[in-house]
Amino acid sequence: MARSLRDRVSTGIVTRFSLPPESRHSRGFDSRDDINSRVQADSRFPQTVATLRAAGCVFAEDEAVILLEAAAEHDVAGSAPAVGGSEQRLDELVARRVAGEPLEQIVGWVDFAGMRLQVRPGVFVPRQRTRMLAEHTATVTKQVADSRGSGAESGSGTVPRPVVLEAFCGVGPVASAVAASVPEAAIHVGDADEQAVRCAVANVEAYARAGESSANVTGHVLDCLHGLPDELRHGIDVIAAVPPYVPVTAVDFLPREALDFEPSTALFGGVDGLDLVRRLIAESLDWLAPEGALLIELGQDQVAEATGFATERELEAQSHLGEEEQTVVLELRPGHWN
Ligand SMILES: C[S@@+](CC[C@H](N)C(=O)[O-])C[C@H]1O[C@@H](n2cnc3c(N)ncnc32)[C@H](O)[C@@H]1O
Structure with missing residues (x-):
């Protein structure tokens, strides 16, 4: 433990x-x-x-x-x-x-x-373990794009772009990875911290594939998903997130670097670490497209609780364990798997 x-x-x-x-x-x-x-x-x-x-x-x-x-x-x-x-x-x-x-x-x-x-002072620094979530998100987004027709047509007005949101985005590592590998995606980034949102938009723009006239990215200052524009309701194909998921009881395990230089709101998720994970799962039901997917990074010992909460809301769950056997990407979908 x-x-x-x-x-x-x-x-x-x-x-x-x-x-x-x-x-x-x-x-x-x-x-x-x-x-x-x-x-x-x-x-x-x-x-x-x-x-x-x-x-x-x-x-x-x-x-x-x-x-x-x-x-x-x-x-x-x-x-x-x-x-x-x-x-x-x-x-x-x-x-x-x-x-x-x-x-x-x-x-x-x-x-x-x-x-x-x-990255800016006072903003959460992406951890290398989040590459797993970035890879899964890019893969799922690509599947959505492929299922709608060729990338060349996407965004032309005839084929809808895959819509992706990195919630709790920090500087937007997941959104940047999607921008780099699925240029036709319409990307949204959201965070409670305005400075983080600015960094995320700049990072996504920088990594949108060369050849795009401009990156398709929109930043939102959000409280969890509150604050998203109405036109996205039931229209987001992929929501990916690393919410703050450290239990407050684990404060003694945090290095001083994190405690002294990153906001506590970026780290802690309540007594079991899952306060914002539960909010995200509940709120995502209003924003996911019918065939959409919610991908959340969390700790291996939190998966059972989060999965139980999701299945009570009729979401189907699959979990992907990282090589270090501690980080998990929990993949949740309304209805049936394709
Ligand atoms: C663990 S960091 C993850 C950042 C980024 N996804 C990454 O992996 O580098 C969590 C982020 O959630 C944001 N946050 C905390 N509480 C929030 C809330 N209620 N609504 C939206 N964002 C919040 C913090 O500002 C922080 O940027």
Whole structure:
């Protein structure tokens, strides 16, 4: 039980951070190896590694590369403009990391499923385990698109686009993955946090496939699903969500990074962690299309309770267990499976 909870709520670089294949900024033609070699040759590299290691960063060398790279860039999340160039900028970034701020919030991005997603201070950082939900959501959306005819026709006015909502979207990792793989989808993202919604819209726009004249994405500030426009009622083909699902009783298992730098409203879901999962299941009945699907990430030890709640509402349930055997994607559908 303890291990399961610790892993479910873990946020550290150990589990979620990886170096991107290449820099997003001016060094677009340099390979990752070139960038690493150049940064590691910087005279400030050894001291930065030592400072991070002393502060308890397990992957101090990787983090030092990322912070040195970020210090050389112009726009770093939450930073004041650099007065004395990258020297002062580096000191500032390292100090934030030593104080425990998540690396992703400091540098302003997270590598998620090969995408470089924008993150802002104070916004929930997507966890790598959510790739499973992203993959399932993209697959189900593709099935909807295929069942309606060729992708080329979709959106032309003759074939309705698949309509997808990432509820509790944070910075929109699931919606971005769908945008990247099913460009004909009409994507909606919703969250109680307006700043998160802005990040999610920007991320989806960035990952909508090249060739689309503009991404089909709409952001909504929501309380669970309250606040969605009426025209979506019974019209959403796929709702995907990672609601806050940590039980309040698990607070002692959360790392300081999460407790100090992510809003508690993004983490906790009541005594058993399922308060918002139950609300989402109940409210989804008003918004799902008749053949629609609701996909929810939650913990393995919460599946039985959530499934019971859903089947009482005549939803059919299938659960998909992640490789680490702790995270589950619960797939719920009204009526019969296709
Ligand atoms: C666990 S995070 C998941 C974010 C994102 N889906 C991801 O995987 O990175 C939960 C999100 O739910 C949002 N949230 C919390 N309570 C909410 C509510 N009542 N209605 C809508 N969003 C809410 C938080 O702001 C946070 O962004």
